Amino acid sequence: MFENLHKIILQRNNFNEMLFTLEKCMIRAGSRYIRRCFSKSVDSLTIDSQEFITQQNDNFSSVRRKDQKSLKIAILGAPNAGKSTLVNQLIKRSVCPVSSKVHTTQTKADAIYCEDNTQLVFMDTPGLVSTKECKRYNLAGTFRHDPKVSLSIADIIGIVQDVHNTYTRDKINENILELLNDKVNIINKIPLILIFNKVDKIKKKEVLLHLVNILIKNNKSLKFSDVFMISALTGDGIDDLRTYLLDSAKPREWQYEGHIYSSHKCQDIIQQTVRAKLMDILPNEIPYILKVKLEHFDPGSDDNIITVVSVTCPRKNIARLLIRNHKTELIGNRIKQVAIMAEQELRHAFRTPVRLKLVVNFPT
Ligand SMILES: Nc1nc2c(ncn2[C@@H]2O[C@H](COP(=O)(O)OP(=O)(O)OP(=O)(O)O)[C@@H](O)[C@H]2O)c(=O)[nH]1
Ligand SMILES: [Mg+2]
Structure with missing residues (x-):
């Protein structure tokens, strides 16, 4: 062959x-x-x-x-x-x-x-x-x-x-x-x-x-x-x-209009991207037990996207992993790193500026 x-x-x-x-x-x-x-x-x-x-x-x-x-x-x-x-x-x-x-x-x-x-x-x-x-x-x-x-x-x-x-x-x-x-x-x-x-x-x-x-x-x-x-x-x-x-x-006729590039909504792409970045940054099974939810989505008049996503941790010690500052890490805490990485990816997805805020929830 x-x-x-x-x-x-x-x-x-x-x-x-x-x-x-x-x-x-x-x-x-x-x-x-x-x-x-x-x-x-x-x-x-x-x-x-x-x-x-x-x-x-x-x-x-x-x-x-x-x-x-x-x-x-x-x-x-x-x-x-x-x-x-x-x-x-x-x-x-x-x-x-x-x-x-x-x-x-x-x-x-x-x-x-x-x-x-x-x-x-x-x-x-x-x-x-x-x-x-x-x-x-x-x-x-x-x-x-x-x-x-x-x-x-x-x-x-x-x-x-x-x-x-x-x-x-x-x-x-x-x-x-x-x-x-x-x-x-x-x-x-x-x-x-x-x-x-x-x-x-x-x-x-x-x-x-x-x-x-x-x-x-x-x-x-x-x-x-x-x-x-x-x-x-x-x-x-x-x-x-x-x-x-x-x-x-x-x-054959196109299945989608010419300007469409995903069957998923922007909101879903944002949520999935944040989840993926958490998977990258957190060890072992931890990211799989977090709940990621889009709380706010504003496409704005000038094409800028402003969005807020919450990350709910089942335990306080997991939340600490995300928000504790690491001396060895250059960019503050892990949640900040996730936000930076997700923003970068979302800009590439939507080809427009994206401002992403992540909120960490945990039981007190
Ligand atoms: N070195 C290298 N890494 C790659 C390449 N393609 C993908 N990766 C890495 O492989 C990992 C998995 O990539 P994904 O695209 O999420 O793989 P997937 O098959 O969609 O994974 P699931 O959705 O979990 O089934 C990521 O860390 C990628 O960066 C490649 O060509 N070279
Ligand atoms: Mg995949």
């Missing part, structure tokens, strides 16, 4: 050069072609006001309905594989919550990207879990239900594989296989792509080639049309993946 790739690689005398080439390639299963993928246009989290103006002026309503194209992409993967980071990069906005802990995404969210006459609808989903895990960790029914829904309405399925996780990287997650086997009628009809994420963490690039071979060999029933190697964190490979999806779009 990857004959052409092997040929190209074997022609190289220098082994290191070969591996470097591999890193810079997007591997298309079936050897249709290999495309250089590591372009450098990574969207930074800072707001480029010029870009904001351009986005505002993009008049997608002028795209005639009969010229419209669209594609619905289901993004599936194990918890923490980097699905939401990938979706944010693809749509160039941080609308999906991201954290270093598992189970950050709790429900399906559509994230929408429009370019010229094409609309891409990315369905970000919770990391796949078994019924047992769902019960054990007291997870919402959406963890099992939403990936199934995405699968049944998708035009294309992207399976995100974390290549940095040495325990899981050489097999497709069992919960994904179960889901795909359940929907075998669908799977045989729609394209499946394999997305190797976190390649920035892999020093020995021959590992990637080895993994491609193992995964293809051991999952013959899954007919991957293409394989991509990306880093959702740095943005490497993202432009090529987006272009591939734009090229795959079908002539």
Whole structure:
């Protein structure tokens, strides 16, 4: 299946050069072609006001309905594989919550990207879990239900594989296989792509080639049309993946109006972003027992968003963890750090200034 790739690689005398080439390639299963993928246009989290103006002026309503194209992409993967980071990069906005802990995404969210006459609808989903895990960790029914829904309405399925996780990287997650086997009628009809994420963490690039071979060999029933190697964190490979999806779009009316970029309300995005940042900053299980609630939301007349979110701690000692000043930490206490990080992400999501106040509640 990857004959052409092997040929190209074997022609190289220098082994290191070969591996470097591999890193810079997007591997298309079936050897249709290999495309250089590591372009450098990574969207930074800072707001480029010029870009904001351009986005505002993009008049997608002028795209005639009969010229419209669209594609619905289901993004599936194990918890923490980097699905939401990938979706944010693809749509160039941080609308999906991201954290270093598992189970950050709790429900399906559509994230929408429009370019010229094409609309891409990315369905970000919770990391796949078994019924047992769902019960054990007291997870919402959406963890099992939403990936199934995405699968049944998708035009294309992207399976995100974390290549940095040495325990899981050489097999497709069992919960994904179960889901795909359940929907075998669908799977045989729609394209499946394999997305190797976190390649920035892999020093020995021959590992990637080895993994491609193992995964293809051991999952013959899954007919991957293409394989991509990306880093959702740095943005490497993202432009090529987006272009591939734009090229795959079908002539069809758009599902969303051109100015919409998420199926979730701004208020939900704010709440989820604060929760995600708490997950990043607090140890172990603590963030999972906090209640995060949007108390105030004012979009303002000049497009500035002013918002207040409360964080309710079940115990005083947890609240102390958040509000106590740490000598070693540069930016005051943890809650302040959460506010700064969440504000930064929300500015990137809404492309407008955001003022976020966090209030910590606890029993006295
Ligand atoms: N080094 C590296 N880290 C990444 C990459 N992509 C995502 N991450 C990190 O992986 C962690 C999980 O990312 P998420 O996007 O929240 O993963 P997810 O699959 O959506 O996780 P759940 O919603 O919990 O299932 C975060 O700390 C990301 O910064 C990558 O390409 N490279
Ligand atoms: Mg997620």
